[in-house]
Amino acid sequence: MANSSFGRLVLSVAAAGIAALAAISLFNVRGWRALILARVLRVGNPPVVVEAPPGFLPRVPAGFKVSVFARGFQMPRWLATAPDGDIFVADSAAGSVVVLRSAGAPGTALSREVFADHLNLPFGIAFLENFVYVAETNQVVRFAFDPKTSKRLGDAQHIIDLPGLGYHQHWTRSLAFSGDGTKLYVSIGSESNVGIESDPRRAAILVVDPDGKNQRIYACGLRNAVGISVNPQSGQLWAAVNERDDIGDDVPADYFTHVIDGDFYGWPYSYLGRHVDNRVAPRPDLVAKAIVPDLLLGAHVAPLQFVFYEADPFPPQYRHGAFIAEHGSWNRRLRVGYQVVFVPFANGVPSGEPVPFLTGFSPDPREKEVYGRPVGVTVASDGSLLVSDDGGNLIWRVTASH
Numbered sequence: 001m002a003n004s005s006f007g008r009l010v011l012s013v014a015a016a017g018i019a020a021l022a023a024i025s026l027f028n029v030r031g032w033r034a035l036i037l038a039r040v041l042r043v044g045n046p047p048v049v050v051e052a053p054p055g056f057l058p059r060v061p062a063g064f065k066v067s068v069f070a071r072g073f074q075m076p077r078w079l080a081t082a083p084d085g086d087i088f089v090a091d092s093a094a095g096s097v098v099v100l101r102s103a104g105a106p107g108t109a110l111s112r113e114v115f116a117d118h119l120n121l122p123f124g125i126a127f128l129e130n131f132v133y134v135a136e137t138n139q140v141v142r143f144a145f146d147p148k149t150s151k152r153l154g155d156a157q158h159i160i161d162l163p164g165l166g167y168h169q170h171w172t173r174s175l176a177f178s179g180d181g182t183k184l185y186v187s188i189g190s191e192s193n194v195g196i197e198s199d200p201r202r203a204a205i206l207v208v209d210p211d212g213k214n215q216r217i218y219a220c221g222l223r224n225a226v227g228i229s230v231n232p233q234s235g236q237l238w239a240a241v242n243e244r245d246d247i248g249d250d251v252p253a254d255y256f257t258h259v260i261d262g263d264f265y266g267w268p269y270s271y272l273g274r275h276v277d278n279r280v281a282p283r284p285d286l287v288a289k290a291i292v293p294d295l296l297l298g299a300h301v302a303p304l305q306f307v308f309y310e311a312d313p314f315p316p317q318y319r320h321g322a323f324i325a326e327h328g329s330w331n332r333r334l335r336v337g338y339q340v341v342f343v344p345f346a347n348g349v350p351s352g353e354p355v356p357f358l359t360g361f362s363p364d365p366r367e368k369e370v371y372g373r374p375v376g377v378t379v380a381s382d383g384s385l386l387v388s389d390d391g392g393n394l395i396w397r398v399t400a401s402h
Contacts, residue, residue: 044330044331045329045330045331045332045333045335045368046330046331046368047328047330047335047338047362047368047369047370047373047391048368048369048370049369049370049371049372049373049391049392050369050370050371051371052371052372052392056360056371057360058358058359058360058361058372058396059358059359059360060357060358060359060398061357063315063400063401064398064399064400064401065398065399065401066358066396066397066398067107067108067396067397067399068108068394068395068396068397069100069107069108069386069394069395069396069397070089070100070108070112070394070395071393071394071395072393072394073089073091073094073098073388073390073393073394073395074091074092074093074094074393075091075092075093075094075390075393076089076090076091076375076376076388076389076390076393076394076395077089077090077091077092077123077172077304077305077375077376077388077390078090078092078122078123078124078125078174078305078375078376078388079125079305079376079377079378079386079387079388079395080125080126080127080378081378081379081380081381082099082127082132082147082150083127083147083148084147084148084149084150085102085380085381086099086100086101086150087099087100087101087378087380087386087395088100088115088125088132088150089376089388089395090122090123090124090125090134090376091122092121092122092123092390094117095117095118095119095120095121095122096114096115096116096117096118096119096122097114097115097116097117097119097122097125097132097134098112098113098114098115099112099113099114099115099150100112100395101113101150107397107399115132115143115145115150115152116134116143116152116156119134119136120136120137120138120139120164121136121137121171121172122134122135122136123135123136123137123171123172123173123174124172124173124174124175124176124186124187125175126175126176126177126184127147127177128177128181128184128210129147129181130144130145130146130147130153131143131144131145131210132145132152133159133175133184133210134156134175135162135173135174135175135186136162136173137162137164137165137171137172137173138161138162138163138164138165139158139159139160139161139162140159140160140162140173140175140184140186140212141156141157141158141159142156142157142159143155143156143157144157158212159184159208159210159211159212160186160206160208160212160215162186162188162201163188163191163199163201163202165191166188166189166190166191166202166224170189170190170191170224171189172189172224172226172304173186173187173188174186174187174225174226174227174228174305175228176228176229176230176237177210177230178230178235178237179230179232179235181210182209182210183207183208183209183210184207184208184209184210185205185206185207185218185228185230185237186205186206186207186208187204187205187206187222187224187225187226187228187239188201188202188203188204188205188206189202189203189223189224189225189226189242190202190203190223190224190267190268193244193245193246194244194245194246194267194268194277194279194280195268195280196268196280196281197268200217200220201217203220203221203222203223203224203267203268204217204218204219204220204221204222205217205218205219205220205222205225205228205237205239205259206218207261218237218259218261218262219259219260219261219262219263219264219265220264220265221264221265221266221267221269221286221290221291222239222241222259222265222267223241223242223243223244223267223268224241224242225239225240225241225242225259226240226241226242226303226304226305227239227240227303227304227305227306227324227325228240228259229306229307229308231258231308231345231348232308232310233308233320233345233347233348234258234348234349236258236259236348237258237259238256238257238258238259238306238322239256239257239258239259240254240255240256240297240303240304240305240306240324241254241255241256241257241265241293241303242254242302242303243255243267243271243272243299244267244268244271244277245300245331246331247277248299249299249300249332249333249334250299251299252271252272252275252299253272253296253297253298253299254296254297254298254299254300254301254302254303255272255293255294255295255296255297256293256294256295256297256303256306256322256324256343256350256354257291257293257294257295258294258349260291263289263291264286264289264290264291265290265291265293266287266290266291268280269282269283269286269287269290270286270287270290272292272293272296273290273291273292274287274288274290294349294350295343295350295353295354297324297326297341297354298336298337298354299329299332299336300329300330300331300332300336300337301326301327301328301329301336301337302326302327302328302329302330302337303324303325303326303327304324304325304326304327304374304375304376305324305325305375305376305377305378306322306323306324306325306377307322307323307377307378307379307385308320308321308322308345309321309322309323309379309385310379311379311383312383313382313383313384313399313400314383314385314400315400317344318342318344320345320346321342321343321344321345322342322343322345322350323340323341323342323343323357323377323385324340324341324342324343324354324377325340325374325375325376325377325387325388326338326339326340326341326374327373327374327375328361328362328370328373334365334366335362335365335366335367335370336365337362338359338361338362338370338372338373338374339356339357339358339359339361339362339374340356340357340358340359340374340377340385340387341354341355341356341357342354342355342357343355357398358374358385358387358396358398361373361374361389361391370391371391371392372389372391372392373389373390373391374387374388374389375388375389375390376388380397383399383400384397384398384399385397385398385399386398
């Protein structure tokens, strides 16, 4: 009798399991069918960074030239130009922020100094008055410093805690101040490729006072807004956003958009407005509110830091436009990204499509081998464009050749 009862129990459990799987498969319960299918069909095509040929330089348009500004980093990522013209670099894998000085000789960083170390995956850097703000993966801190010399004057001061790490490269935390310096924006990526977050601060941009008070969510539904910056012409906050994986080679596009206080940008329930992602439980009320971004950059290009160009040396058509670093795809059959693109602006909004500017890092998009991966961009005090490359672990400098 006991064996017979046990056998019936096993059969009942098996039947229940089969019924549950059938229901998930048939009705896509809470998005599980679509999620499992997407993972099974995932395209895994990560790059292999190889040493570039002797004498390699990235390509730039006619009228520009490229040189190496600085070498010898473990993982150079976010770049920021200090008030005195020094260049701050988040060397994330080293856990440090490094200051580069040209010592009056433009073109090459002649000296470097560790500004802060023993940090937990530092990324975003921003300046306000006598402070340097640094975003680690799990917190924002600030350091008192001398804006005239970039010398640190004190230990780290805690500003806010943040949820740490995240899906793939979603450990980055980016910073930007409002034009009047009264608000600090902090971007935080999602914990998963696509899923409903338990922490509402994820896949969002926070806004907080410079002293850490009055923290709130500024905008949400932004899967991973790695690049954030305020447009100096319009005063609006802009973001370069990495969209989700495992839908297809060309869907959905990563994007570049201005960000409105209180708005929702789709993730995880939809993308690019009202295109529903059926891998999560539906929320038609939120999908109906999802904002369509300003400019599509292409699927899986992985836009990271960007900078608005307000200097004089580049030709006039570059004034007020944005340079965006694209880290490059890892889950697409033909490689895309691996470049810096330029987006022209007029009256505070994009006036054209993104145009390749710094290229040549992916010699053959059908192959895995790449020479570098752009991450950070900043405009130096002399108007040159600096680009960090965490594949080659160096910083490139682009100047107008005239």
